[in-house]
Amino acid sequence: MSSISKIALQQPLLQLQCHFTWNLQREDVDLDDLEETIGDQIKFFTKYNITIYNLLSYVCHLKDANEEALRSLKKAEEIVKRNYPGEIARSLVTWGNYAWIYYYMERYEEAQSYVNKVANSCKKLSSIAQWKIHLPEINAEKGWAFLKFGVNYYERAKDCFENALKGEPNNPEFNAGYAIAMHRLEDCFHRECEDVSLSFKPLKRAVELNPEDTPIVALLALKLQDLKRVDEGERYIQEAMQKTPEFPYFLRYAAKFYRRKGDVDKALEIVKKALEVTPNSVFLHHQLALCYRAKLFQLKKSTRYPPQDQVEELIQHSIFHFKIVTDKRPKLFVAHTDLAKMYVEAKRYEEAKATFQKMFQINNIPNIDKQRFYYHYGNFHHFQMKSESEAIQCYIEALKIENVSGIAHKCRTILKKLLDQRIQGGSRNATDFGTLGFIYNLNGEKHEAIKCYEKAVELCPNNEEYLSALCQLQLSISM
Structure with a gap:
């Protein structure tokens, strides 16, 4: 019988x-996928x-x-003893876990x-305080955990690395974490902004401090590509390729660079090489599917009547790899959108519709992705299902x-065109006039919006x- 009370332990814990204690919610990640990713990182990253x-x-x-969790903590302890003897700060998170x-x-004495x-x-x-000690190492570790738990944690990850950098501004690891957090925030929430340079300085700084960190080098190259400095970005990729030609965490981004550049064959070659090393990587399967899709679009653009067998082969390859991604990462919203659009390419409309509808079951989606979903689903109804309403x-x-x-602008343009056509065709539907008024108001055309709402009220006085x-x-207007 333990002499330590369970209740007495709770407050100090x-x-x-x-x-x-970092509020990492299990529903925000696929645990099997995360465990697999961690396994790959243990294999390839020794430093962290x-x-x-x-x-x-x-x-x-x-x-x-x-029991497996305890074995992992024992390994963490062994690394500290071997590489950082006497550095207590590096063990605090391990001991807390x-x-x-x-x-x-229910082993309360050991917990105590x-x-x-x-x-x-x-x-x-x-x-100063018994518990609330703010160490850069702990802030950084918290930041890495937040990065692993997905999009809802990226802002908190950024804050953690910022706090870590206050203590050690020249620490390469902390700068790398901050750069990654900024890059992901920008990618998730600022994709449509004119300013696509928010992560440029952090990435540049991280590369200056550790040019051997080739995945960070590749992210800098991708950012230079965003900034239309493609040749400069490619030089970074080529230099990094000399340093780590077999490193999958670099190759994944190098492939993305060449796919976006239009050199799809080179991108395919790089992705397949990386998949030989990490065959279960969701990121790589997604990249491979995107490469096949890019190759399909290139083929269609190059000739008026592309060979149908080649078209079908590329579609099937793309669908196959998108399916792997959605099966392994059912919460990865963008992959579902990509898969649905590829079903549309294959004219498999029922499967496309089913894939779109699955996305209604995914929670905590960034607004930009949600907006993209409704835009593409709208296009599907408009062009494939011929359902204007x-x-x-x-x-x-x-x-x-x-x-x-940009997506919002496209939606406004399409909506205005559709509603104008309906009204000019003699529509007496108050909803059409009300929606057109909504569009005019969004565009800042208040007088036109008032006319539309007046007509809507005329048709439906009590709305x-x-x-x-x-x-x-x-x-x-009167103010």
């Missing part, structure tokens, strides 16, 4: 800085293995494999011993998402939405 083993211990716990796992295993270890170490490291509804849903983007919109517009 919550004070620990570790994966169990303490961080990776700590994260693996948490993933194992989430999969109810606490130990405490929590023993707690869940690790709580004590952390508390005593914090006292040695800081005279369904298409209009999708475009409206896209525009309800507050995001100034509160139209009356409210009309009233607000009239007030805004």
Whole structure:
């Protein structure tokens, strides 16, 4: 019988800085996929293995494999003893995870011993507070964990690396983490912005501090490509290729660079080479599918009547690899969109529709991706299913998402054209006039919007939405 009370342990456990107190939600990731990714990183990245083993211990716990979680923590401890003897700060997260796992295993005395270890170490490291010690190493480890748990955590990851850099501004690892966080935030939330250079300086800084980190070099090359500095970017890729020609975490980005450049055959060659090393990589299968799709579009563009057997082969290859991605990562929204669009290319409309509808089940999607989904689903209804009303509804849903983007502009343009055609054709539907008023208002054309809402109210006098919109517009003009 343990002399340590379960209830007495709970409060000190919550004070620990570790994966169990960072609010990492299991529903935000595919645990099997994350475990596989961690396994690849353990194989290829030796420098950050303490961080990776700590994260693996948490993933194992989430999969109810606490004995395996303890083995991962033991490996993290061994790395610290071997490479960083006497550096207590590098063990605090590991000890925190130990405490929590023993707690869940109902081994309370062992949990308490690790709580004590952390508390005593914090006292040695800081005279200010027993628990709330802010160390760059812990901030960075927290940042790496957030990066692994996906898009909803990228902003928090950025903040963590910023805090780590306050303590050690020239640390290559912290700069790399900050650059990656900025790159992902930009990729997820600023894709449609005119300013595509938010991550450029952090990436440049990270490469200056560690030019041997070839995945970061490749991300810098991709950013230079965004900035229309393609030749400069390619020089970085070629130099990195000399340093790590077999490294899959570099090759994945190198392939993306050449695909975007239009050298699809070279991109295909690089992706296939990387897949030989990491055959289960979701990222690489997605890249391979995108390469086959790019090759298909090139073929269609090069000749008026492309060979049908080649067209079908490329479509099938692309669908095959997109399917691998959606099966392994059912929450990867962009892959579902890509797969649905490829079904459209194959004229397999029922499968396209089913794929689009699956996306309604995915939660926590960035607004830009949600907007893209409604735009593409609208196009599907408009051009393939010949359903104007369904298409209009999708475009409206896209525009309800507050995001100034190229996609929003496309939706407004298509909607205006469709509604103008319907009204000119004699429509007496209040919804058509109300929606057109909504479009004019979005475009800043208030007088035209008022005319449309007046017509909508004339056709449907008791509609509160139209009356409210009309009233607000009239007030805004008179002020």
